[in-house]
Amino acid sequence: MATSKSMFWKPDDTDLFTAERESQIEDQTTSLVFNANRSLNLVAQRKRLPIARYKTEILYCLENFQTLVIVGECGSGKSTQIPQFLYEHGWHSKGLIGITQPRRISAITLATRVSEEMGDVIGSGSVGVAVRFLSKCSGNTKIKYMTEGILLREILANPLLSQYSIIMIDEAHERSVLTDCVLGLLKKIAKKRSSFKIIISSATLDADLFSDFFNFKTKQSPKDTSMILTVEGRMYENPIFYLQEPCADYVRETVNTVIKIHSKEAPGDILAFLTGQEEVYQAINMLRDHMELLGLDETQLKVLPMHGSLTHHDQLRVFFHTPRSTRKVIIATNIAETSVTIPGIAYVVDCGFIKLKWYVAEHQMDMLIIVPASQACCRQRAGRAGRTKSGKVFRLFTEEHYNQLPIVKPPEMRRTDLSMTILSLKALGIDNILRFNFPSPPPAKNMLASIELLHAYGALDGEGQLNSPDGYMMAEMPLNPALSKMLLASCDLGCSDEILSIVAMMQVQQFFSRPNSGQGAINARRARRNFEVAEGDLITMLNVYNAFVSNGCTKEFCGQYHIMYRHLKRVVEIRNQLASIIVKQFKLKLVSCGTEIIKIQKAITAGLFPFAAYLHHSGSYRMVRGDCEVSIHPTSCLYTEKQPSWIVFAEVLHTTKLFVKDITVIDSRWLLELAPHYFDKSTARN
Known part of the structure; x- marks a missing residue:
């Protein structure tokens, strides 16, 4: 890492009252004085x-x-x-x-x-x-x-x-x-x-x-x-340091940099940016292994995750003050990049990469790809330090690499699926979507592909108008069209209760913990096998949710089976909200199909039929639409099993190749039964 530069430290006069000091307030009079002082402090901050x-x-x-x-x-x-x-x-x-x-x-x-x-x-x-x-x-x-x-x-x-x-x-x-x-x-x-x-x-x-x-x-x-x-902007000094040579593994380098900061730098909390939830927990596990080797505990280094799938309470934990003797380390996705001032952050570690959605109109699907961040993104990340005190920014790439980065990232409108946007605009009565005045107009092929997909789901009629009632209900649901269609189809198939649980589980990216240590990883894998089924990942999700609820939603159950308790609690909250929308707003009934798994698989197929793939004689999977080659992701429960002939999937991740996640095994005949307008016998292959 580059040699440190000298700098002048300014006193941290914006964080005068910590949780430790607050706990010392013993009577009401002192509390009133404290609150008055705190109010004065806030007024002073505003003026500065x-x-x-x-x-x-x-x-x-x-x-x-x-x-x-x-x-x-x-x-x-x-x-x-x-x-x-x-x-x-x-x-x-x-x-x-x-x-x-x-x-x-x-x-x-x-x-x-x-x-x-x-x-x-x-x-x-x-x-x-x-x-x-x-x-x-x-x-x-x-x-x-x-x-x-x-x-x-x-x-x-x-x-x-x-x-x-x-x-x-x-x-x-x-x-x-x-x-x-x-x-x-x-x-x-x-x-x-x-x-x-x-x-x-x-x-x-x-x-x-x-x-x-x-x-x-x-x-x-x-x-x-x-x-x-x-x-004009920042109130405190915020020098930036670069690597002298590129690093091979930015997750490992992030962990090493955090340890170096803790051992060599002055007191102050650390915020490290990674691209996604899996990398966040990988880094946290590695950090805890380092802490164990160095003899550190949570009273010295408190490590917290921050990403979009956390519950509301767990997201707010990063804002809580820690004792003066404790350094807080927050490992975050780009959720912490904008408009969030976390008290006490003095050091930012920027991996230099970001995960973006990229829409491929030919296959009508979004791909998650990891790409270098833009210069604007790096500046935003750097801005998280130096907000309430002087800080430092450590970028895990060279200065030459930074100068070669794009100034800004492409607007999402030009690189993502527009189905939900089209539904919303149609519900507002805007008929000519192609001529709608966007700040950055999307590619016409993306727009047409999304309109075609909505027509296939039955949300739009042949004239491009919203169908009633399905189109209007899909526009009002806080879900993407594939999941909305899945829920609506489940009401007809008599398995809406189970599909609602699956949809809620799909809002959380990860619910099984993945320890780094050898024995811990083996135990976690064994625990996961209790829920895995041959029908695929979405039915496995349903098993996890049902087991969690039937065992009283307890932490003890989650600990026994290496399940993330806070994520399952979040799923319960989301499911309750969705149930309220389905029952109260749309007047639909929640019905359980019991053990009739085929009904659940059919409902899933009704929503994910555009993302169907078959097992090619070469041993890989090919998408029915577009003949694109894909592979089962290593985290899928089907990865080490006998490969099924036909699958549908909900997510694509592009790393070394195209991996598909959230997979369900299907029968090819269901595609002709549920989407005859989308498939014909010459398309479906056996």
Whole structure:
């Protein structure tokens, strides 16, 4: 690693009160003094944030322009302070102040922070939050944090968003499908409602693109309707270090770097970025092995995961203060990349890679591929340090490699399946999807492939209009069309109770623990065999869920069978929410098929039939549509078994070759029975 540079450390005056100090408060009087001091400390922090110097300019621009594009560096305070500026200036009297975030954890933590600064209780006071499967809002809510998916559903219910006076799209540089879809719809709303205001903000953003997109200037109305404002950023020093030579294994190098930081650097928590959940747990297991060899325990080095499949409570654990003698190490996916300020982070370790979805129109499927991160992504990661104290950033690649990285990653709209987007726009009454005004129009072949897939699912008719009722129900379900179709088909086949459990399990990426040590790995594999069946991974998931519930949802059961308790608890929460939607909103019945596994397999086939593959005489699998060669992933329960002739799968991972995951064994005749419009006898091969 590069030689350390000298630097000046600034005192950590933004984190004066730790959990350890709070625990020493013994009586109510001291507690009141503590809370008063804490409030004063929050006020002082707000005044020191760079964004505070731009309050007047922000309010002036909103009075004179319909759209304000704010480019603010990490740590400027834009995500927490701008909504409060608007509230203090009276914008809440004209309607709700809405702020969108690309991820649920960002929305929750920012709402919690703002409610704390305003002296409110989140949900019952002026600040509320709404994310998928969780809503804390009331009649008193004036500032509402939410994910972009929630805003899209609110547009479905109220196309002009008449309840909102202003919408702020935060972290717009992520350019997710939902971001671009929402921006296209907000442009339509802005043309209809001249009093409606839009703020677009990010630390790294192509400001001109969005300013031009929302500028409605014409010959008849020559006045600009959008404005760009740049805000200075970080409050603390944040030097960056590179490797002198490339590393062969970035997961192992991440672990080694964390150990070096702990042994050589000053106190401060560590945030390490990896590409996915499996790598996160691989690194955590390796770290714990190192800790055991070095004689370290959790009172010295506390290791925590952070990824999208964690329960709400487990995601929030990374924000809890630790004793002064304990260094916190957070191993995270890119969920921690934006809008999340984790207290105490002084060191960031960046692996330099990211996992992206990439849509292949010819095969009508998304592939997960691991690619080098963009420069914008690396800057965002670096911005997680130096927020509340001085820090350092360690990049596990050379400086020359960084200079060769793309400036930004391609917008998700141009590289992903658009089925859900098309369903949502169709439900809004937008008929000509190909001419819808997106900030970055998707490739026409991707759009046409998604329309064809929706027609195959029965969501769209021959004219491209939503079918009733299936099309409308699929548009309103918080699931992708394949899983929505699977649920609807299960209601007809009489196995909706089992399919609901499978769909909930599919929302969690991993539920079996995988110890690194030899004997631990053997024991975990033996435990897993108790649930595995010849019908495939999805039925195995159902067995795990049923066993967990029948054993009282206890930690003891999970420990015995090497199952991640927190993930199964999350599955239970998701299943309950989905059940409420199915029964209360759609008036469908949950019916169990008992031991009739074929009904479950047929329902799965009804949703995943476009992703069918057959065993080729060469020993590999070929997709029926497109004749693409795929292989069973090593984590599948079918990997070491006798290979079935026909399968369907739910996920593709592209590493050394195309691997398929979440597999179910099927009978080829079901494809002709359930999707005769999609297959014919000349296509199905025996």
